[in-house]
Amino acid sequence: AQSVTQLGSHVSVSEGALVLLRCNYSSSVPPYLFWYVQYPNQGLQLLLKYTSAATLVKGINDFEAEFKKSETSFHLTKPSAHMSDAAEYFCAVSDSGSNYKLTFGKGTLLTVNP
Amino acid sequence: NAGVTQTPKFRVLKTGQSMTLLCAQDMNHEYMYWYRQDPGMGLRLIHYSVGEGTTAKGEVPDGYNVSRLKKQNFLLGLESAAPSQTSVYFCASIGDTSEQFFGPGTRLTVL
Numbered sequence: 001a002q003s004v005t006q007l008g009s010h011v012s013v014s015e016g017a018l019v020l021l022r023c024n025y026s027s028s029v030p031p032y033l034f035w036y037v038q039y040p041n042q043g044l045q046l047l048l049k050y051t052s053a054a055t056l057v058k059g060i061n062d063f064e065a066e067f068k069k070s071e072t073s074f075h076l077t078k079p080s081a082h083m084s085d086a087a088e089y090f091c092a093v094s095d096s097g098s099n100y101k102l103t104f105g106k107g108t109l110l111t112v113n114p
Numbered sequence: 115n116a117g118v119t120q121t122p123k124f125r126v127l128k129t130g131q132s133m134t135l136l137c138a139q140d141m142n143h144e145y146m147y148w149y150r151q152d153p154g155m156g157l158r159l160i161h162y163s164v165g166e167g168t169t170a171k172g173e174v175p176d177g178y179n180v181s182r183l184k185k186q187n188f189l190l191g192l193e194s195a196a197p198s199q200t201s202v203y204f205c206a207s208i209g210d211t212s213e214q215f216f217g218p219g220t221r222l223t224v225l
Contacts, residue, residue: 009154032212043204044157044216051212090156099164100145100208101172104156 002027002093006105014113019078021108023065023091026072033074034092034102035065044090050074061085086112116140118217120205126223127195135190135220137205143215145208146188147172148180150201151219157204163188195224 007022033050048059149157159172163182206214
């Protein structure tokens, strides 16, 4: 069975500071990994995805994540936080053997302080 | 392309009432999914379908039924709504790139 753990349900950073949101996963087969962002009262928007190509994945709005198989991690980073980055972020895992069902982490709420 | 659409956007039910949520996609996707989102729980899979005429249970299927009579539509039914089913419901579909496309959500309150 797959699982995802997001360390820290709430992360607070200052505007211009580095954003680091942590995600660890477990999967018995090579995984597909995703980061989604959700703004208040909206749906989910895909930030980036890993599907067994390059281990460093670049997404929208200058976010990126690195797949580290040895650490079973897929942490999300952004060099400089903007106020508009304030949202909830979800890490998710799936694989072809499970009919691409997504297993989500519980989410990390990012607050950006001026 | 409208992508994935959900009907209705909001609904308030009384305990014991029934309703159906409709998900429609115009991308010719085979796989479709229903998730529910609750505070602090992330999204959890209710049911899913790997093609027209097929359905399967997800992580939290109790109290829900689904049907996929047409490839483009995936219906989620609540036969007898309970307050524990108050949630935001998201539908998603997947193409050939492993990425799931999500609908805008349905906010359901059961009193």
